Amino acid sequence: QKEVEQNSGPLSVPEGAIASLNCTYSDRGSQSFFWYRQYSGKSPELIMSIYSNGDKEDGRFTAQLNKASQYVSLLIRDSQPSDSATYLCAVNLSSNTGKLIFGQGTTLQVKP
Amino acid sequence: KAGVTQTPRYLIKTRGQQVTLSCSPISGHRSVSWYQQTPGQGLQFLFEYFSETQRNKGNFPGRFSGRQFSNSRSEMNVSTLELGDSALYLCASSLVPTSGGSAQYFGPGTRLLVL
DSSP: OOSEEEOOOOEEEETTSOEEEEEEESOTTOOEEEEEEEOTTSOOEEEEEEOSSEEEEETTEEEEEETTTTEEEEEESSOOGGGOEEEEEEEEOGGGTTOEEEOOOEEEEEEO | OOOOEEEOSEEEEOTTOOEEEEEEOOTTOOEEEEEEEETTTEEEEEEEEETTEEEEEOSOOTTEEEEEOTTSOEEEEEOSOOGGGOEEEEEEEESSOGGGTOOOEEOOOEEEEEO
16 A cells, blocks of 8 residues: 555546545554645645644635545635646655655646 | 755766756755656655754665755765666755654756766
8 A cells, every 4th residue: 555645637627616636645643744736847836734634725725634534635626727737645654754755646637 | 035946957967977966945944855756656755854964765775865064955966877867856845854744845856867
């Protein structure tokens, strides 16, 4: 089992729809969770960080964390073509103290 | 505030050569991490430095090394380059080590091509 798993996609949604990106992780003791966006040919850009169970909203983005289910998700409301990118989930696993482990990323395509 | 800067942005080397990459973190950030990104393997952790000390190392051979200076700037070195070292090398900085929950901010990366 991979330490951090994401569906590689592509996930295709129409413009204006809600995109839902999911991530599971192996270490129940993990405390810090991050979502990054990476456009083709560019470096990852931090979108959200979340540390507590529940939802955290920032503009059109909502991160959801469920530590009991070892699951973190990112919702993008009113998706725009400019949201088309690869979204990377990153988890600071307690068993790998200090290492931030990235999932393989989910490619999102927002069609006009 | 200026972001993370990396130099050079592009490099072409031949097998057997060595290369040194440089990273300047965001002002005030004291932790620097290095990653290798390839299409097949994704983002792989290389090492993390804080206060000039290596705190963690990923599963890479000893040909990969790094260091951090007193001004928090960091360098990584790859010796005896192999074709498989062709990748995007990313530097990320954070206020404190990631074990403290600090978010990392990435630089633009150095794209290395080994021929």
